[in-house]
Structure formats: structure tokens, C-alpha cells
Amino acid sequence: MRTKINFRQYGLYLIRWQLSTPILAVTLIVLASLSKISATIVANLIGGLIFFWVDKFIFTSPLLLAQWQVEENVQCCDCGKISRGYRLVKTSNYDRSKSPPKFRCEHCSQIKTQQLRQAGITV
Numbered sequence: 218m219r220t221k222i223n224f225r226q227y228g229l230y231l232i233r234w235q236l237s238t239p240i241l242a243v244t245l246i247v248l249a250s251l252s253k254i255s256a257t258i259v260a261n262l263i264g265g266l267i268f269f270w271v272d273k274f275i276f277t278s279p280l281l282l283a284q285w286q287v288e289e290n291v292q293c294c295d296c297g298k299i300s301r302g303y304r305l306v307k308t309s310n311y312d313r314s315k316s317p318p319k320f321r322c323e324h325c326s327q328i329k330t331q332q333l334r335q336a337g338i339t340v
């Protein structure tokens with residue numbers, strides 16, 4: 218089975234790893250009087266307390282789980298313009314994965330997204 222990578226999640230996860238570096242560095246400076254091992258244990262504890270919640274958001278937020286399909290040079294189904302087209306495929310409470318694809322230009326896609334939000338779709 219092929220694993221599908223959600224690049225928004227992956228990107229945020231890589232940024233989140235970078236944020237652990239300053240926490241480690243600052244803790245090691247503040248706790249310089251402790252041994253390096255003890256200070257590292259405290260730094261990892263602080264990191265764990267923070268990043269448990271950050272990771273939980275990254276991997277479970279419905280906002281990040283939204284799947285979009287993007288195609289070049291397609292006709293917008295609303296205004297007819299040929300451009301890059303966007304199509305919302307699936308979110309936690311919306312599924313058009315088995316419907317015939319309808320793409321919208323960036324402008325019309327933003328309007329449609331707003332309408333979906335007003336209708337209670339998480340996107």
C-alpha cells in the first residue's frame with residue numbers, strides 16, 4: 218500500500234522540529250549549573266509538555282486534513298476562465314472523492330470555500 222503524505226502536515230512537522238532546538242539551547246544555558254545530562258532531561262521534559270499539544274494539532278486538526286486537488290490549465294466551472302484550478306476533495310465532513318471533478322479558479326475557489334464554511338463544512 219502506498220502511503221499518502223500530507224505535505225502541509227509534513228511541512229509543519231519539520232518546522233516544529235526546528236522549534237525544539239531553541240528550547241533545548243535556552244534550557245541548557247539557564248540550567249548551566251546542572252550537569253549536561255540533567256539539563257537535557259529537563260529540556261526534553263519542557264519540550265514534551267509543549268510539543269505533545271503541537272503534534273496533536275498537526276496530526277488531528279481537520280483544517281490540516283483537508284485534501285485539495287490542483288490542476289494546471291483547467292476551465293473554472295463558475296466563470297469559465299482557463300487557469301490553475303482548485304478542487305476541494307475531502308475534509309472531515311465533506312467528501313467529493315467519488316464525484317465528477319469540478320475545478321474553480323483561485324478567485325471562484327475562495328468564494329466557494331467561504332460558502333462551504335457558512336454551510337458548516339470544516340475547511
Ligand SMILES: [Zn+2]
Pocket residue numbers: 293294295296297298321322323324325326
Ligand atoms: Zn472562476
